Amino acid sequence: MEMRLEVVQVPVADVDRSKSFYTEKLGFVLDHDVEHIPGMRVVQLTPPGSAASIVIGTGMTSMTPGSLEGLQLVVPDIGAVRAELVRRGADVSEIQDMGGVQFAYFADPDGNRWVIQGATPSEVRDAHLNEPAS
Numbered sequence: 001m002e003m004r005l006e007v008v009q010v011p012v013a014d015v016d017r018s019k020s021f022y023t024e025k026l027g028f029v030l031d032h033d034v035e036h037i038p039g040m041r042v043v044q045l046t047p048p049g050s051a052a053s054i055v056i057g058t059g060m061t062s063m064t065p066g067s068l069e070g071l072q073l074v075v076p077d078i079g080a081v082r083a084e085l086v087r088r089g090a091d092v093s094e095i096q097d098m099g100g101v102q103f104a105y106f107a108d109p110d111g112n113r114w115v116i117q118g119a120t121p122s123e124v125r126d127a128h129l130n131e132p133a134s
Contacts (some may be wrong), residue, residue, distance in 0.1 A: 005052055007044065008071065011063035012056045012110045019043050019056065021109050025090040028054075047073055066111030078102045078118030085116075092116070 012018040022028040022045045031044040031053060040059035046052075054071075075081040078095055082104050085092050093105040095118075102118035 013065040069113035
């Protein structure tokens with residue numbers, strides 16, 4: 001059996017405002033913006049280098065705009081990525097070190113909350129694999 005998570009819906013109130021945020025401030029690639037049936041607009045956006053995309057739009061979900069949290073973007077150099085996002089105008093938290101793994105946080109215009117995780121150094125990953133379960 002094979003399964004791949006490829007698309008996650010992100011609930012937003014204003015599709016055009018969110019589309020601008022994700023493309024201009026975060027650098028996501030616009031894959032498509034279509035309305036196949038009246039009232040159902042599908043805007044698919046992909047983070048640079050990602051195999052998975054997000055979808056924003058109308059007529060697709062009953063989730064409340066801003067209710068999604070914890071989507072995680074893993075990056076090789078969190079300092080460089082954070083600096084680029086801030087340069088583009090995104091409001092990204094300072095980088096926090098959580099025991100060798102670094103994180104930063106931001107929200108989209110509706111309040112959907114995202115996490116940026118720096119790539120886990122091999123020595124930290126190996127130490128976590130060798131820890132006994134609690």
